[in-house]
Amino acid sequence: MNKEEFIQDYIANRLSVEEKARAEKLLQSDAELQELYEMHQEMTAAFKLSNDKALKKRLQTLDDNREEEVIPLSPQKNNFTVIKRIAVAAVFIVGAFFAINQFTGNGDVFDAYFEICPNTYLPVTRGTTSQDAQFEAFTLYESNAFQSAEIAFEKLLKNEENSSIRFYYAMSLMNQEKYELALNELNSLTNTTFEYQAESLWYSALMHLKNKNSATAKEQLQKLQKLNSDYKQKEIMAILEKL
Template identity: 35%
Template sequence: MMEHEELIQGYFKQSLSEADSQKVIRLLKEDSEFKAAFETYQQMHMAFKKAEYDNLKAQLQAVESKISEQTKPWYIQPWLRYAAASVLVIALGVNFFFGGSDNLYDDYFETYPNVYQPVIRGAASTSISDAFVFYENGEFEQAAASFEQLLAQQDDVNLKFYRAMALLNAGDTQQALPLLEQLSETAFEFQTESKWYLALTYLKLDQKENAKSQLEQMDAIDAEFKAEQRNSILKEI
């Protein structure tokens, strides 16, 4: 003989035998106490069904919004946008801390033209013109070596300047630096240029204050030379 409680639970579980189902129907008609218990149970069951439905619906909607987010194009997906932004920030940061000045050097450095001694093709070669031929052909290491040999024979400030230029182009900053420091304090044809290249060299070595000072001094000598570039650099450092 099943307890009333068991009958009611079985009814909602849909696990009652045919005979027990008939019994529930009969008790609902005849037993008011059973009827009240049944109705309370039904109220609670339906209310829970609704409450659980609402909770599950919210849960599935949250799952769904995650799924549809994943299928959006990358730039609409928030996390990828943030990822892209952080890559950019990191790149800028790395650039700022490690490569910033070097990049300024690369941005602004250009080989200074040979304005000292035009290379006359086919002319009987002198060692000075040899050096400039190397220089103009972009063979900067040989050019630097040739200028060095020439300088050993004669002290010439202009040749010094081109040696420094050849060294810079060859990537030999260490040797170029003392030459440029000396030249930038010398009054001669390429003093402004010397200061300019010295400033760039300082930037490459991350000596911003020194670079700044050189760039500012250039105004006094030649306000026109690289004025635009100087202003941009001064704004950036």
């Protein structure tokens, strides 16, 4: 029996009912199999750690548990166990370091990927003095005067419904951290076929992540992939891997 593969199949729940019962019985009597099981459990735990506090707590717990464990082993097997423990510790520390330096929460994903959506609807030519209301609204938006842009876009929408204008109205809200208001606007656009549907899905997904609503965020990102497979392709794949 290949104990390494056997314990991996046990942890992955790939064994039959009979094999699982056998594995659990062996874990009570086979010290080497028990060592392998603990090693895999520790490796898995390492990659679930998300911050220094959790790392310290986990290391302390492992240390306490090791002091309490007394398993009589021959000198030769004991040396083998020490080597495995060192290997596990190395993997544990590297894994924990990796986890700590990755996103520690959905809010971090939002901060990492959020950026101001550029104005591609009505490009503003510097120096132009047009009094057109749309031109004025987008001039404010490009100047990062988002509160004034919000008011200007809202006035435009009162006169005429325009999905693209509503999108930039939502972006003006979002850039003021009025996330719930922005999300309400984007939710009305994600099922609308228009020029900025992909962008609406993207920013909506980011806000759902910020709100710790991973399931809806995942649905939005998957819908976006089907709608436009080229838009934010790498970013979407990276986020989906973490959900």
